[in-house]
Amino acid sequence: IDFVLEGHQRVCEVLSRADNRAAVAQAVALLSDARQVGIFGIGASGILAEYTARLFSRIGLPAYVMNRTGFSLAEQLIGLQRGDVLIMMGQKSPHREGMTTLREAKRLGIPTILLTQAVDSRFSQEAQVVIDVPRGGDSSRMPLHGTVLVCLEMIVLSVASTTPQKTVKSLKRINDLHRAIGKSGGKRGS
Template identity: 30%
Template structure:
């Protein structure tokens, strides 16, 4: 390994968060070398390229810090100035959204939309904070005329929610960090019942790529800081727009039916916005 490559590796070691989110060119500028040298340093470490190294680094970092440690690091970064909490958080979200744009290819996005509109029924699995994302996604899909159900139970209660999985259904999975029993059961039952599976994750894509049909890489902010969900929500809403764009008549008809039901319930018009320009 050349001296320049050694400098790059030392930078990786001391700046893991930047290594995760920045391009080879950006890292090269910080080290004072070329992007080609950065790529050579990555390959000298035994990785095929930047993405493989980032996945490995993210796995390592995600497996180490506890929620306490992540919050402690977040507060350390914020410092004593309260307004810094706003600035720091927005900065993290901006960088994560920029990473999302790079990570989600047009082909993957189109495949995800097609899986949703082609499915007989859509199941959305998420537990803990991800259960709120699953519930929101389910509600919005139903408003667009998609038969959708959130799967948010744990333990033996999960069995009831998986009982009627059938071939032709789609299982969308929000999972991060580790493969826990509920996730393993979801994957197993989806495979056995011929259910298409779509994984949203920051670190499990490599481990589960042979067990799911499609993985969408979604970072939850900085891996050593408090987990944040702006990118997940952003991707969900992009998919919702994609679904509506793909079948606008169905989406608008469903929203009109919802408006009519609301009017019947309250005795006056309670319109959701319905655009002819979806």
């Protein structure tokens, strides 16, 4: 219990630092002007990427996920386009999937926001914005993914606050569509 609680307390402290606040503000400024958002994460981070894409879509900012490996990732990378912003979750290991994603973003002039605890990594050198997100205690323990989720939700809600009318309009439309689905006899709550 303490490991998880302390990990989340620590991430709140680290995200509150002046350098991280500035990085988050920079990320929000980039995202507020984005055509759409590509979110990269592999493994458990891929699940966070899917959830975050849904959150961005809810606030009216189109988003897509890059969470596969091999040929399947190549198919997802084809969706990157000029005017997009890339959010990447990555750690120390400069794996091929991450490096290829960064190279493609660079080729297209897409700014990259990196969420990592490895602020001196190869990924960090390629990103325009680096947000320090601790993943828990020492490296011998299981990494926490909730800490990354805290940062992702903070970013999404901050972007939503920069365009409140767009956010409200999008949420209203989603609710209207949900009511229409409910009236058509479809499954509720899905």
